Amino acid sequence: xxxxxxxxxxxxxxxxxxxxxxxxxxxxxxxxxxxxxxxxxxxxxxxxxxxxxxxxxxxxxxxxxxxxxxxxxxxxxxxxxxxxxxxxxxxxx
Numbered sequence: 001x002x003x004x005x006x007x008x009x010x011x012x013x014x015x016x017x018x019x020x021x022x023x024x025x026x027x028x029x030x031x032x033x034x035x036x037x038x039x040x041x042x043x044x045x046x047x048x049x050x051x052x053x054x055x056x057x058x059x060x061x062x063x064x065x066x067x068x069x070x071x072x073x074x075x076x077x078x079x080x081x082x083x084x085x086x087x088x089x090x091x092x093x
Contacts, residue, residue, distance in 0.1 A: 022085045033078050036071040043087035052092045059085045 022042045060068040
């Protein structure tokens with residue numbers, strides 16, 4: 001590691017930023033991998049709750065051998081610049 005990296009870490013600068021799109025809005029994240037919950041939180045503020053709420057997360061323009069797919073609670077996905085997420089909340093009542 002060179003001295004510049006040490007200085008950047010010391011002042012709290014992120015290693016890399018990724019611009020992703022969540023529900024048509026650009027978001028900047030520094031994590032290399034996001035959880036289902038993190039993606040949902042990027043989509044909704046506040047996150048909808050209730051016994052009949054189902055939240056669906058799909059993505060495209062992802063990494064390598066899984067460029068598109070869906071996420072469920074407990075799963076993670078590796079982030080790629082320009083990745084697109086669609087997050088929908090449905091009331092199943």
